[in-house]
Amino acid sequence: MKEIQFRQAICEAMSEEMRRDSSIYLIGEEVAEYNGAYKASKGMLDEFGPKRIIDTPIAESGFSGISVGAAMNGCRPIVEFMTFNFSLVAIDQIINNAAKLYQMSGGQWNIPIVFRGPTGSAGQLGATHSQAFESWYANCPGLKVIIPSNPYDAKGLLKSAIRDNDPVIFMESEQMYGDKMEIPEDEYLIPIGVADVKKEGTDVTIVSFGKIVKLAMQAATELEKEGINAEVIDLRTVRPLDYETVINSVKKTNRLILLIEEWPFASIASEITYMVQQKAFDYLDAPIKRITTPDTSAPYSSALFNKWFPNVSEVIKAVKNSLYKK
Numbered sequence: 001m002k003e004i005q006f007r008q009a010i011c012e013a014m015s016e017e018m019r020r021d022s023s024i025y026l027i028g029e030e031v032a033e034y035n036g037a038y039k040a041s042k043g044m045l046d047e048f049g050p051k052r053i054i055d056t057p058i059a060e061s062g063f064s065g066i067s068v069g070a071a072m073n074g075c076r077p078i079v080e081f082m083t084f085n086f087s088l089v090a091i092d093q094i095i096n097n098a099a100k101l102y103q104m105s106g107g108q109w110n111i112p113i114v115f116r117g118p119t120g121s122a123g124q125l126g127a128t129h130s131q132a133f134e135s136w137y138a139n140c141p142g143l144k145v146i147i148p149s150n151p152y153d154a155k156g157l158l159k160s161a162i163r164d165n166d167p168v169i170f171m172e173s174e175q176m177y178g179d180k181m182e183i184p185e186d187e188y189l190i191p192i193g194v195a196d197v198k199k200e201g202t203d204v205t206i207v208s209f210g211k212i213v214k215l216a217m218q219a220a221t222e223l224e225k226e227g228i229n230a231e232v233i234d235l236r237t238v239r240p241l242d243y244e245t246v247i248n249s250v251k252k253t254n255r256l257i258l259l260i261e262e263w264p265f266a267s268i269a270s271e272i273t274y275m276v277q278q279k280a281f282d283y284l285d286a287p288i289k290r291i292t293t294p295d296t297s298a299p300y301s302s303a304l305f306n307k308w309f310p311n312v313s314e315v316i317k318a319v320k321n322s323l324y325k326k
Helices: 006-020 044-048 060-072 086-098 134-138 151-163 210-225 243-253 268-279 302-308 312-322
Strands: 002-005 024-028 053-055 076-080 114-118 144-146 168-172 180-183 196-199 204-208 230-234 237-239 256-259 289-291
Touching: 002 006, 006 024, 006 044, 006 151, 006 180, 024 044, 024 060, 044 053, 060 076, 060 086, 086 114, 114 151, 134 144, 134 237, 134 268, 144 151, 151 168, 151 180, 196 210, 204 210, 204 243, 204 312, 210 230, 210 256, 210 312, 230 243, 243 256, 243 268, 256 268, 256 312, 268 289, 289 312
Parallel strands: 024 053, 024 076, 076 114, 114 168, 144 168, 204 230, 204 256, 256 289
Antiparallel strands: 002 180, 144 237, 196 230
């Protein structure tokens, strides 16, 4: 085992796959000379050279479109967005081309491409740089959407994403790049679409993904001090979504709390709520509760932001309400 940062896990995953397959390249703003905006491609230019680690102008639509075309012609591109807020400039290439070409070509063209970069809020970055677009991309057939919560998952899932023959949206977090964790020295892969039960429990199920999983685990630790045993599930992938793991947990605990960093309307939380009431309604002993960001843009003020972003006390309160405890 070895201890590495999240950013190093991303770098290792890309580098290992590029050594294995010469058709893989990394493209984006500042990925080469600057070693990546968050140093997630540190040293890769030196190893692989400028033909495979490619700096671009600030032109997301352009370098995304070029990479979709390259994927149609035998390459396996990794496209880095400095933040997924900037992916909106390239969303036509992602939604109308990458996601649809396999179907529209009658299976003649696979599009093995990974779009990766940070998602969600990262402190005082303002409303246009603090958005979570997981549910947007998960709503589109043809895309797979992955949001790891730790370095171990990030490496194993990114390697699987790079090897996948379909377009994958791989979302990270600026606030996780410095997180450290022990991971195996040997190569490993994590299958796409399989949730991780991070803590087993019997009283309530808490479902989350991405950096906010930390809050779920903190809340579970605090609840345990009061004799409440919460099960925590990290989805890891929201398309395909591991409904079975969630539903089986709800059948055991009879209660469900959804802790997700996104707006509430038409969210991943809404989708899970629908599927649970369809397949496990008779097992529920309390209404499903969801904790999301408020239905408004992220504020810049740190005081307002702390009120806007979900916190541990909200999770504890929701759990106690579902258990009819004060």
